[in-house]
Amino acid sequence: xxxxxxxxxxxxxxxxxxxxxxxxxxxxxxxxxxxxxxxxxxxxxxxxxxxxxxxxxxxxxxxxxxxxxxxxxxxxxxxxxxxxxxxxxxxxxxxxxxxxxxxxxxxxxxxxxxxxxxxxxxxxxxxxxxxxxxxxxxxxxxxxxxxxxxxxxxxxxxxxxxxxxxxxxxxxxxxxxxxxxxxxxxxxxxxxxxxxxxxxxxxxxxxxxxxxxxxxxxxxxxxxxxxxxxxxxxxxxxxxxxxxxxxxxxxxxxxxxxxxxxxxxxxxxxxxxxxxxxxxxxxxxxxxxxxxxxxxxxxxxxxxxxxxxxxxxxxxxxxxxxxxxxxxxxxxxxxxxxxxxxxxxxxxxxxxxxxxxxxxxxxxxxxxxxxxxxxxxxxxxxxxxxxxxxxxxxxxxxxxxxxxxxxxxxxxxxxxxxxxxxxxxxxxxxxxxxxxxxxxxxxxxxxxxxxxxxxxxxxxxxxxxxxxxxxxxxxxxxxxxxxxxxxxxxxxxxxxxxxxxxxxxxxxxxxxxxxxxxxxxxxxxxxxxxxxxxxxxxxxxxx
Amino acid sequence: xxxxxxxxxxxxxxxxxxxxxxxxxxxxxxxxxxxxxxxxxxxxxxxxxxxxxxxxxxxxxxxxxxxxxxxxxxxxxxxxxxxxxxxxxxxxxxxxxxxxxxxxxxxxxxxxxxxxxxxxxxxxxxxxxxxxxxxxxxxxxxxxxxxxxxxxxxxxxxxxxxxxxxxxxxxxxxxxxxxxxxxxxxxxxxxxxxxxxxxxxxxxxxxxxxxxxxxxxxxxxxxxxxxxxxxxxxxxxxxxxxxxxxxxxxxxxxxxxxxxxxxxxxxxxxxxxxxxxxxxxxxxxxxxxxxxxxxxxxxxxxxxxxxxxxxxxxxxxxxxxxxxxxxxxxxxxxxxxx
Numbered sequence: 001x002x003x004x005x006x007x008x009x010x011x012x013x014x015x016x017x018x019x020x021x022x023x024x025x026x027x028x029x030x031x032x033x034x035x036x037x038x039x040x041x042x043x044x045x046x047x048x049x050x051x052x053x054x055x056x057x058x059x060x061x062x063x064x065x066x067x068x069x070x071x072x073x074x075x076x077x078x079x080x081x082x083x084x085x086x087x088x089x090x091x092x093x094x095x096x097x098x099x100x101x102x103x104x105x106x107x108x109x110x111x112x113x114x115x116x117x118x119x120x121x122x123x124x125x126x127x128x129x130x131x132x133x134x135x136x137x138x139x140x141x142x143x144x145x146x147x148x149x150x151x152x153x154x155x156x157x158x159x160x161x162x163x164x165x166x167x168x169x170x171x172x173x174x175x176x177x178x179x180x181x182x183x184x185x186x187x188x189x190x191x192x193x194x195x196x197x198x199x200x201x202x203x204x205x206x207x208x209x210x211x212x213x214x215x216x217x218x219x220x221x222x223x224x225x226x227x228x229x230x231x232x233x234x235x236x237x238x239x240x241x242x243x244x245x246x247x248x249x250x251x252x253x254x255x256x257x258x259x260x261x262x263x264x265x266x267x268x269x270x271x272x273x274x275x276x277x278x279x280x281x282x283x284x285x286x287x288x289x290x291x292x293x294x295x296x297x298x299x300x301x302x303x304x305x306x307x308x309x310x311x312x313x314x315x316x317x318x319x320x321x322x323x324x325x326x327x328x329x330x331x332x333x334x335x336x337x338x339x340x341x342x343x344x345x346x347x348x349x350x351x352x353x354x355x356x357x358x359x360x361x362x363x364x365x366x367x368x369x370x371x372x373x374x375x376x377x378x379x380x381x382x383x384x385x386x387x388x389x390x391x392x393x394x395x396x397x398x399x400x401x402x403x404x405x406x407x408x409x410x411x412x413x414x415x416x417x418x419x420x421x422x423x424x425x426x427x428x429x430x431x432x433x434x435x436x437x438x439x440x441x442x443x444x445x446x447x448x449x450x451x452x453x454x455x456x457x458x459x460x461x462x463x464x465x466x467x468x469x470x471x472x473x474x475x476x477x478x479x480x481x482x483x484x485x486x487x488x489x490x491x492x493x494x495x496x497x498x499x500x501x502x503x504x505x506x507x508x509x510x511x512x513x514x515x516x517x518x519x520x521x522x523x524x525x526x527x528x529x530x531x532x533x534x535x536x537x538x539x540x541x542x543x
Numbered sequence: 544x545x546x547x548x549x550x551x552x553x554x555x556x557x558x559x560x561x562x563x564x565x566x567x568x569x570x571x572x573x574x575x576x577x578x579x580x581x582x583x584x585x586x587x588x589x590x591x592x593x594x595x596x597x598x599x600x601x602x603x604x605x606x607x608x609x610x611x612x613x614x615x616x617x618x619x620x621x622x623x624x625x626x627x628x629x630x631x632x633x634x635x636x637x638x639x640x641x642x643x644x645x646x647x648x649x650x651x652x653x654x655x656x657x658x659x660x661x662x663x664x665x666x667x668x669x670x671x672x673x674x675x676x677x678x679x680x681x682x683x684x685x686x687x688x689x690x691x692x693x694x695x696x697x698x699x700x701x702x703x704x705x706x707x708x709x710x711x712x713x714x715x716x717x718x719x720x721x722x723x724x725x726x727x728x729x730x731x732x733x734x735x736x737x738x739x740x741x742x743x744x745x746x747x748x749x750x751x752x753x754x755x756x757x758x759x760x761x762x763x764x765x766x767x768x769x770x771x772x773x774x775x776x777x778x779x780x781x782x783x784x785x786x787x788x789x790x791x792x793x794x795x796x797x798x799x800x801x802x803x804x805x806x807x808x809x810x811x812x813x814x815x816x817x818x819x820x821x822x823x824x825x826x827x828x829x830x831x832x833x834x835x836x837x838x839x840x841x842x843x844x845x846x847x848x849x850x851x852x853x854x855x856x857x858x859x860x861x862x863x864x865x866x867x868x869x870x871x872x873x874x875x876x877x878x879x880x881x
């Protein structure tokens with residue numbers, strides 16, 4: 001076996017540099033971190049399960065990462081840093097992954113972390129009875145997970161799959177005993193991880209508490225420090241209302257909050273008592289996806305007309321007061337692997353073009369309401385938004401888009417907010433004109449597959465419902481190579497096709513995460529590369 | 544009005560229970576059996592209606608569980624088999640009924656946790672909140688009604704205050720209370736079910752508007768009672784006005800208020816949803832809303848059974864209270880009982 005990439009001493013040819021210390025909190029380095037104290041963090045989202053394998057909520061990660069860790073960490077430039085694995089190697093044919101594990105790691109239940117324990121995690125994840133739809137994801141490519149020796153794990157794949165390393169190295173490793181717990185699926189203190197904190201108590205609807213893991217000495221190589229965490233105790237309190245989180249922080253009842261509305265951001269930005277930071281999400285922007293199989297949006301001219309009819313910049317500026325960034329691509333600019341910047345400003349607001357396109361498409365007459373019509377039918381497009389995912393003033397944003405579509409091009413956008421069940425039905429049956437959506441969890445190009453493969457072939461969130469053969473061919477080509485540059489080019493080509501040629505969607509803005517903290521709290525920040533709020537490992541309290 | 548009102552004053556309290564409840568000794572067992580039977584009927588109806596309505600609601604549970612993740616036929620089949628969703632509906636319904644008869648409420652589809660434990664652990668904080676809110680409501684209602692009934696200016700002020708409270712959304716009232724008493728004055732903590740002080744603001748937010756409704760009804764009743772001939776009689780004994788109101792008139796005014804309170808407790812439970820989420824409290828309200836939205840059938844059904852049970856218990860309690868408050872009912876039932 002010849003290794004292509006590695007940072008193992010003995011196993012391979014190339015050694016990757018390890019990027020260390022590029023984290024917020026270490027920048028203000030002059031003061032030495034102080035040990036001790038407890039911290040309370042007000043969060044918006046309560047995890048629906050505390051089992052890190054089964055929890056798919058991006059906003060729950062910051063909590064669960066305190067107790068559960070994975071094989072490799074990511075570096076800001078998209079590389080990998082040692083964590084529970086000291087290094088990894090990929091065989092020449094891209095179908096064998098070897099992870100060399102640390103030999104000094106113990107789970108909080110006392111069990112040793114070894115290759116057999118990690119292999120058990122992957123074997124379990126492949127069982128649909130345990131992991132449901134997750135079994136159809138990354139782990140489905142594993143044909144065999146074996147412990148070559150106590151600290152060497154070998155994963156064999158049945159075919160080359162480019163996003164594999166990102167997916168697999170980020171999966172949290174549970175102690176073998178956890179899989180026998182009756183609480184396995186719900187998660188909780190009975191599930192042991194290797195993290196710097198130990199989950200102590202979960203009070204549903206109220207809070208989740210952690211205590212420091214005194215034995216911890218295996219932080220990722222690029223963490224802000226090594227050794228046990230600074231804090232003694234850590235509490236995440238669930239405060240679903242944004243105004244309440246803000247008030248709880250300003251009145252000193254919590255030390256840190258996440259999820260700050262555009263209106264409240266200024267309150268913390270301008271105050272010397274608080275530090276405010278935000279990070280653009282990876283994944284896809286909040287985008288209007290046009291259904292290409294049904295109604296007026298089946299006509300590419302209509303789709304292009306909508307792209308030209310909306311002055312996105314102006315809307316974003318007025319709705320978010322400059323606190324959000326306009327989006328251009330099929331990925332957000334935070335996705336440093338595959339975001340092709342050349343898409344920016346390659347299309348845009350052009351009402352003349354919009355109207356000319358609609359005339360060409362046959363929507364020439366106007367009715368009493370000023371809307372365009374064809375054969376006596378009004379140009380109406382149903383926008384189906386799930387009520388459950390309305391956040392971040394997106395309802396106001398959609399109203400602004402609706403007003404512009406009407407004023408600039410005589411298009412009627414019928415906004416419909418529906419419950420989760422109706423949404424799932426209409427999404428499955430294609431009963432919509434437009435679905436607005438954004439995703440944050442999948443990376444390394446994976447989200448492109450889910451959005452642009454045919455639904456029958458794994459395009460689970462293919463909102464535009466495109467089945468264009470060239471798109472599928474490109475995606476197959478990209479998935480079967482490990483050459484990142486080649487994949488970048490393919491995705492860039494796909495982006496131009498999807499937005500400029502076919503107008504499958506109109507990207508509106510880049511969602512982000514916000515954190516505000518009292519200034520005596522140090523070391524709060526975002527994860528490198530994935531840009532979600534980081535765990536509390538590096539946080540310390542300035543006396 | 545009714546001459547029997549005067550008998551209410553004359554009668555001295557005595558060993559009363561079965562008699563006062565209007566139960567003839569021989570019919571007692573029958574009466575209790577009838578009560579339990581109708582209670583069970585209500586429980587069964589609640590289970591069945593919830594089951595049917597969730598089946599009729601849009602969206603398939605398997606789709607909701609998979610969400611926007613990858614779906615393969617194998618995954619779908621596993622999920623159906625795991626939750627018994629592959630059986631025909633009538634069979635699912637019957638097997639559910641038989642399981643709850645054995646005390647097994649199943650496992651939540653979404654939270655993956657045992658429903659009995661979930662509901663029991665969330666019930667206590669909700670009961671605390673609703674009980675505290677009820678106390679707030681009753682104290683507010685009685686105080687406001689007794690002190691202002693029949694007095695022009697105080698009555699107008701109290702009326703205006705009550706109207707404001709009734710028409711204030713509890714979400715907004717909650718935020719306002721938090722802003723003043725928690726964020727600014729820092730008297731009470733914002734969140735959780737951690738101490739008595741954390742219960743004060745949520746109980747006020749939930750209880751005040753209820754108290755305002757009951758207060759208005761109570762005041763009208765009091766005012767009517769104050770004009771009754773017996774009020775004049777009692778005054779002629781030289782009794783003070785406050786004693787007249789509290790001891791003699793309140794009982795007359797209480798009847799419609801009790802009816803209303805029994806009904807409003809149901810509202811308290813639904814109002815708890817918003818209050819719980821504003822104050823970051825644990826509780827059944829939030830659990831229920833999320834379960835309904837996610838078609839989490841086992842949780843919805845368990846909550847339905849619990850609420851039906853609470854409702855049955857409360858309406859029984861209200862009936863008993865009627866008998867205690869209103870001697871007319873006792874006498875009538877005694878007569879018909881003979």
